[in-house]
Amino acid sequence: MSADRTLARAPNNDLPQARLGWIMALIQTLIYGSFVGTFIASPATMTRPVAPGMAVTVATVGGLLVILSTMVLTGLYVLLANRLTAR
C-alpha cells in the first residue's frame, strides 16, 4: 500500500495511458454525440430507410455502429495501454 500512496500524489495526467484515455473518451463522446445530435437536429435523416424500399432505418444501423464503436475503442485502448505500460 505504501507504494500506492506515493503514487496517489502524482497527478494522473503523468501516467502514459492518461492522455490516451482522454483521447478515447473524446472520440466516444463525438461518436455518441453525433448519433444523439443528428436525431435532434434532423430527425428525418435518422428515420430514412437505409436503402430504398427497406424497413431498416439509418438510425438502426447508426445505433448498431455506435455499439460496435464501444467494442472497437475499448479493444484499441486496452491494446495500446498494455503496450504503453509494459515499457
Add this chain to the structure above:
Amino acid sequence: MRSLLPAGLVVLGGATPAFAAEPGGGMNVAAVTMFVAIVLVTLGITYWAARRATSADQFYAAGGQISGFQNGIALAGDMISAGALLGLAGLICASGFDGLIFAVGYATGLPFVVFLVAERLRKLGRYTVADVLATRLAETPIRIFTAVATLVIVMFYLIAQMVGAGQLIRLLFGLDYLYAQILVGALMICYVMFGGMVATTWVQIVKAVLLLGAGIAISLLVLASFGFNYDSLVARAVAVHPRHAAIMMPQVYSGSVWQSVSLGMTLMLGTAGLPHVLMRFFTVPDARAARVSVFWAVMCQSGFFALIFVIGFGALAVIGGDAAYLDARGAIRGGGNMATIHLSHALGGDRLMGLVSAVAFATILAVVAGLTLTGASAVSHDLYARIIGRRSATERSEIRVSRLATVCLGVLSVLLGIAFQTQNVAYMISLAYAVSCSSTLPLLILALYWRGLTTRGAIAGGVVGLVGAVLLTVLGPPVWVKVLGNAAPIFPLDPPTIVTMPVAFLTAVLVSVLDRRRAPAAALSQAVSV
C-alpha cells in the same frame, strides 16, 4: 418524459394488473425446475464461498483473486439487469425506437469507466471508492460524504429493483408479492452475509452467462423465423404496430433539446459513478487486470445491447400481431415486461419460456446482491472501521458489522419493497443515475485528474450535486408530476444532469481555489505548531 432506466421500466410495466404468465395458464414445470436449480446452484456457490470469506479482504474484494476475464463477465452482469432483458424489449413493443435509444446510451457507459477511472481505482483503493478519495483528501469528511452518497444511490436502486422483482416474480411464477419480497430478500442476505464478494461475484458470473446464452438463443430463433433477414423482421414489426413507421422516431427526443442532451449525458456518464460498478475493480489483482476486465465487460454488454435490436423488434414482430399474447386493449398481456417472455414462448414453447423466466429471476437476485454488498461495505468499512471504531475496530469486528449491515439493508429493502408496492418507483432509478452523475463522478474525476482539489471543495461540490439532483428530480416530471400528480413540473428536465453535473464540478473547483488561497497561511501555522 419516460423513466430513465430499463429497470424502471420493469417497475412501470409490472404495475399493470397480473395476468396468467402464459397463455395456457397454470404452473410452468420448466420454469419451476430451472428456478429451483438456480436457487440450489447459487446457494452451493455461497456455501463454497463462505469457507473462504473469513477475512475483510475476501469479504469486500474476493481477496483480489478474481481474474480480469471473470470480473469482466461479472461486471457485464451488473450492467445488464432484468430491465435490460425484459424492460427494453417491452419498451420497443410499446413505443418502438425509444428502447434502442436506451440500449445505445447504456452501451457507451462502460468504455468511459475503462478510459478514465478503472485502472486508477484499482491502484489506489482497497475496498470502496472512499478509499481512493481518502488517499488525497481528509479522511473523515470524505468518507462520511462518500458513504452517504453510496447509500443514497444503492437504496434507491435497491428499492426500485425489489418492487420490480416482486411484481415480476408474481407474474412469472404466480408467487404472492409478499412472499416474492421475502424470498428475494432472504436469498440476497444469504449470498452476501455468508459469501461476501466471492459469492456475489460468482452468482453474477453464473447469471451473466445464462443471460447471454438466453439472449443469443432467442435472437437466433427469432431471426431464423424470418429467414435470417433482419429487414423483413423490422418490416413486420413496423407493420403490426398501430403507429407503423412512426415508431422509428424515438419519443424521448420529442421534448426540448436540453431534455434530449441531458438524457444522453446521463446514460453515457452515469455508469462511471455507480458505486456497485466501481467496487468490482477491487476484486482483481492489479490495474492491468482491471483494464482487461472492462474489455470483456464491454464485449459482453455491448454484444447484449446489440441483441436487443433483434429481440426488441422481434418481440414486436412475432407477438405484436398475435392475439394470444395481447389483452383486450391490444397491449401486451401482463405488461411490457412480459414481451421477451411471450416471445420465448412463441419461439420455443413452455420450455424456453421457463428457461427465460428463470434467467430473469437469477438476474434480479444477482443485481440486488451486488447492491446490498456495496451498501454494507459503505457502512462497515467507511463509517465503522475508518471513523466510528477507528481505534477499536479489528478485522473481525469489521466483518461482523458488515454482516449486520447486510441483514439490516436486506430487511430494510424488503420492508420498503412492500411499502412501495403500489407506488410508482420508476423515478428512483433516474435519481440513482442523476446522483451518480452529479456527485460521485465529479469527485472521482477531479480527485484523479486535478491536483488542486481540496477536501472542502470536494465536499461542497459533492453535496451541491447530491442535493441538487434529489431536489430537481422531486420538482421535475418523475416525482412532481408522475408521483404527486401535479399538472406541470416546476423543473422541466428529467434527468436534471445537464444542470446539476456542471454545477457540482464548478462548485468543487471554485471552493477548492478559494480554499487554496487561504491554505498557505493555514499550512504555515500548522507547520509552526508542529
